[in-house]
Amino acid sequence: MRIPIVDLGAQFKAIENEIKEKINEIIGSTRFILGPNLDALEKEVASYHGIPYGVGLASGTDALHLSLRALGVGTGDEVITTPFTFIATAEAISYTGAKPIFVDIDPLTFNIDPSWVEERITEKTKAILPVHLFGHPADMDSILSLAKNYKLKVIEDSAQAFGAEYKGKKVGTFGDTGCFSFYPSKNLGCYGDGGMLITNNEEISERAKSLRNHGSMKLYYHSEIGFNSRLDEIQAGILRIKLKRIDEYNRKRRDKALIYRERLKGLPLILPEETPERYHVYNQYTIRTKKRDLIRNALKDKSIASVIYYPLPLHLQEVYAGLGYKEGDFPESEEASKEVLSLPIYPELTEEQIEEVCEVIRKTVGK
Numbered sequence: 001m002r003i004p005i006v007d008l009g010a011q012f013k014a015i016e017n018e019i020k021e022k023i024n025e026i027i028g029s030t031r032f033i034l035g036p037n038l039d040a041l042e043k044e045v046a047s048y049h050g051i052p053y054g055v056g057l058a059s060g061t062d063a064l065h066l067s068l069r070a071l072g073v074g075t076g077d078e079v080i081t082t083p084f085t086f087i088a089t090a091e092a093i094s095y096t097g098a099k100p101i102f103v104d105i106d107p108l109t110f111n112i113d114p115s116w117v118e119e120r121i122t123e124k125t126k127a128i129l130p131v132h133l134f135g136h137p138a139d140m141d142s143i144l145s146l147a148k149n150y151k152l153k154v155i156e157d158s159a160q161a162f163g164a165e166y167k168g169k170k171v172g173t174f175g176d177t178g179c180f181s182f183y184p185s186k187n188l189g190c191y192g193d194g195g196m197l198i199t200n201n202e203e204i205s206e207r208a209k210s211l212r213n214h215g216s217m218k219l220y221y222h223s224e225i226g227f228n229s230r231l232d233e234i235q236a237g238i239l240r241i242k243l244k245r246i247d248e249y250n251r252k253r254r255d256k257a258l259i260y261r262e263r264l265k266g267l268p269l270i271l272p273e274e275t276p277e278r279y280h281v282y283n284q285y286t287i288r289t290k291k292r293d294l295i296r297n298a299l300k301d302k303s304i305a306s307v308i309y310y311p312l313p314l315h316l317q318e319v320y321a322g323l324g325y326k327e328g329d330f331p332e333s334e335e336a337s338k339e340v341l342s343l344p345i346y347p348e349l350t351e352e353q354i355e356e357v358c359e360v361i362r363k364t365v366g367k
């Protein structure tokens with residue numbers, strides 16, 4: 001049985017009528033940009049987080065980029081983040097002219113290890129950018145306390161963690177902004193590119209709204225050089241339908257993670273942990289093993305998908321050679337990149353499918 005890494009078709013089937021109706025309605029209305037669905041979605045996402053402002057953007061990358069800009073980060077500044085993440089996290093910093101400063105991860109959670117942050121803070125440091133990687137919340141208490149002591153901004157990369165919680169509070173609500181991606185394979189995904197930033201701060205929200213629309217708040221009057229980065233009506237309409245179901249989708253992901261844990265326990269693998277006081281949403285189910293490539297090939301032989309997120313940490317990427325990092329600088333990130341393997345996980349994944357994945361893994365590493 002072919003098992004994909006995500007199955008967007010299965011999810012679509014369950015909401016097909018509602019989605020098609022919505023798309024038809026929007027096409028009929030001929031309002032495609034900055035219309036009522038975006039307005040409503042921004043309010044709904046903000047209210048879901050118990051926070052006043054949401055700004056819909058063209059992508060998660062833009063949510064990070066425009067957050068940094070709205071917070072005044074620019075040329076000559078430094079922003080501290082993790083090298084074990086998707087490139088967009090660091091790219092957004094580079095777009096502003098600021099420099100990404102990496103610190104290593106906690107190998108248990110794959111999130112930034114706050115104990116390394118303080119020694120990297122300089123006069124130039126403007127912000128800390130934690131990533132809630134794979135849907136597991138980062139250690140926000142430590143990050144916020146450092147930010148407070150050194151007067152730094154905090155931008156949360158919540159692209160993989162819509163609905164995840166830290167100490168009972170949703171991620172994305174701790175920092176100056178929280179950034180989401182609605183890329184189709186994310187746990188809340190649209191049918192194209194999309195993103196949003198959320199914030200408690202009206203000024204930041206207004207600034208981001210101007211930046212996403214050519215530096216303009218009043219039609220054809222421009223106060224700064226901005227961008228074209230709006231979340232379109234069709235994507236917003238689709239997201240409104242899926243947002244109503246996000247808690248159910250996340251619950252189902254958690255159920256699948258539990259089943260994986262049961263079926264894989266006792267094997268020489270490190271399974272993903274939900275550390276105390278976290279609500280993990282398992283955007284990825286990522287195991288660690290020295291036999292990663294063996295397992296990956298065995299799964300492939302059975303037409304079961306698996307993905308390596310991420311095979312090369314950012315400090316070793318060609319594009320960042322100029323930052324002057326070298327192999328050995330961040331041993332936990334480097335080790336993780338050699339051992340991680342993400343298995344299929346999505347709300348519609350069946351117990352039989354999970355059993356099939358686990359059977360292949362048992363046969364490969366068992367005994």
Ligand SMILES: *Cc1c(COP(=O)(O)O)cnc(C)c1O
Binds near residue numbers: 061160181
């Ligand atoms: C997906 C992702 C992004 C970028 O989101 P896009 O919508 O693809 O631009 C940023 N950071 C992380 C951790 C991501 O997984």
